[in-house]
Amino acid sequence: xxxxxxxxxxxxxxxxxxxxxxxxxxxxxxxxxxxxxxxxxxxxxxxxxxxxxxxxxxxxxxxxxxxxxxxxxxxxxxxxxxxxxxxxxxxxxxxxxxxxxxxxxxxxxxxxxxxxxxxxxxxxxxxxxxxxxxxxxxxxxxxxxxxxxxxxxxxxxxxxxxxxxxxxxxxxxxxxxxxxxxxxxxxxxxxxxxxxxxxxxxxxxxxxxxxxxxxxxxxxxxxxxxxxxxxxxxxxxxxxxxxxxxxxxxxxxxxxxxxxxxxxxxxxxxxxxxxxxxxxxxxxxxxxxxxxxxxxxxxxxxxxxxxxxxxxxxxxxxxxxxxxxxxxxxxxxxxxxxxxxxxxxxxxxxxxxxxxxxxxxxxxxxxxxxxxxxxxxxxxxxxxxxxxxxxxxxxxxxxxxxxxxxxxxxxxxxxxxxxxxxxxxxxxxxxxxxxxxxxxxxxxxx
Numbered sequence: 001x002x003x004x005x006x007x008x009x010x011x012x013x014x015x016x017x018x019x020x021x022x023x024x025x026x027x028x029x030x031x032x033x034x035x036x037x038x039x040x041x042x043x044x045x046x047x048x049x050x051x052x053x054x055x056x057x058x059x060x061x062x063x064x065x066x067x068x069x070x071x072x073x074x075x076x077x078x079x080x081x082x083x084x085x086x087x088x089x090x091x092x093x094x095x096x097x098x099x100x101x102x103x104x105x106x107x108x109x110x111x112x113x114x115x116x117x118x119x120x121x122x123x124x125x126x127x128x129x130x131x132x133x134x135x136x137x138x139x140x141x142x143x144x145x146x147x148x149x150x151x152x153x154x155x156x157x158x159x160x161x162x163x164x165x166x167x168x169x170x171x172x173x174x175x176x177x178x179x180x181x182x183x184x185x186x187x188x189x190x191x192x193x194x195x196x197x198x199x200x201x202x203x204x205x206x207x208x209x210x211x212x213x214x215x216x217x218x219x220x221x222x223x224x225x226x227x228x229x230x231x232x233x234x235x236x237x238x239x240x241x242x243x244x245x246x247x248x249x250x251x252x253x254x255x256x257x258x259x260x261x262x263x264x265x266x267x268x269x270x271x272x273x274x275x276x277x278x279x280x281x282x283x284x285x286x287x288x289x290x291x292x293x294x295x296x297x298x299x300x301x302x303x304x305x306x307x308x309x310x311x312x313x314x315x316x317x318x319x320x321x322x323x324x325x326x327x328x329x330x331x332x333x334x335x336x337x338x339x340x341x342x343x344x345x346x347x348x349x350x351x352x353x354x355x356x357x358x359x360x361x362x363x364x365x366x367x368x369x370x371x372x373x374x375x376x377x378x379x380x381x382x383x384x385x386x387x388x389x390x391x392x393x394x395x396x397x398x399x400x401x402x403x404x405x406x407x408x409x410x411x412x413x414x415x416x417x418x419x420x421x422x423x424x425x426x427x428x429x430x431x432x433x434x435x436x437x438x439x440x441x442x443x444x445x446x
Contacts (some may be wrong), residue, residue, distance in 0.1 A: 014412060019052045021055065024047045028044055029065065036072060053091045059102060060105040063106075066083065089117060089118075093127065094126055097131070097137045101137075124138075130166075135158060142154065164192060164194040166198070167206050170212075171209040175215070183216075192219065195222070195228070203237060206233060210222060211247060222251055222253065229244065230256035238270060238276050242278035245257055245260050257287075258406070264291075268301055276309055277315075280299065308343070313329060318355050340372045341373070342374060343382050349364065349365075363389075375406065380414045413429075
């Protein structure tokens with residue numbers, strides 16, 4: 001700990017800012033781990049009396065840390081009580097999730113009186129209703145605290161006051177009411193006609209609202225929203241468009257689903273591989289054969305501009321009884337996809353192995369992707385995926401080449417996990433590939 005002595009001598013506990021309770025909790029923990037218990041105590045005392053309360057969620061985090069300290073240190077328990085009283089009396093109440101966290105923290109402390117003080121400030125009236133997940137947290141915390149009248153008042157506000165322009169938010173709030181069996185307020189929310197008011201541009205959000213309306217048996221609202229979405233939803237997210245298509249079809253809005261399928265087959269963006277195959281499945285389910293054929297032709301023709309879609313489309317063609325087309329596209333893809341695109345190469349090898357396209361796999365490997373894939377921006381999991389596929393393809397030499405490139409690509413941990421590398425490089429690896437000489441942290445700090 002010699003290297004920490006100069007830092008601790010500067011008394012960080014007495015000088016640290018108290019604006020961020022979460023950061024304070026982290027610093028208290030770090031001081032404890034460093035054996036600086038006296039400084040941890042000083043910082044805890046300062047924080048209890050002066051930490052900013054503007055972020056109740058972070059205050060709850062600090063309370064939790066002080067509470068844990070209080071199991072072994074009486075002073076820490078006192079500090080927790082001081083901070084808890086300040087928070088109960090003065091913390092802002094606009095963020096429902098933050099207030100819920102604070103209520104939970106007070107419950108963990110068995111601070112019944114302080115909970116009563118916080119509830120007397122009527123958080124249900126002050127909560128902002130724009131984030132449904134946060135509202136759900138506050139509803140749950142109010143129920144746990146036995147504040148059923150406030151929970152009911154919050155439900156009334158959700159039904160009467162929540163904005164209806166964002167479909168995801170409306171779906172979330174409707175879902176909260178339904179999950180709690182509050183049919184009365186769910187119907188009150190639907191009586192405000194969200195289907196006519198909500199923005200229908202985002203297909204995923206619209207699909208989520210349609211599903212919530214199905215759970216509420218709101219057939220009339222479903223019809224209105226389906227009609228608006230069929231003609232007004234954006235088609236720049238193929239996966240989202242697929243989700244909307246399936247939702248419309250299964251909600252019985254087949255006429256509107258057909259409109260979306262027809263539009264998608266001609267206009268949908270083909271910008272995301274997984275979304276493309278999801279959309280192909282959805283158009284097959286909800287559209288006509290002509291719609292599906294047109295979309296498939298567009299997707300295949302788009303492959304030169306979207307090479308990462310090739311393995312996904314090959315797999316889709318194979319699974320949908322079109323083996324000749326799958327093998328033809330596999331052959332073209334093996335010759336044309338970028339050998340520098342790590343994830344696409346790995347996906348191609350996986351699919352080619354699955355459909356037993358040995359010639360196409362050999363053609364791809366002949367382009368020596370192990371020496372060409374870009375590693376600087378690669379995730380460790382993706383690089384490990386490619387290593388596995390190279391080995392499964394019998395390309396042991398290429399797997400070895402790729403392993404040797406991992407350290408310079410910033411993937412040293414993955415390099416160490418291969419073969420006997422960890423034992424050969426206990427202190428790291430020099431740029432020339434040789435093992436680094438022994439070192440310790442104290443020597444680095446000198």
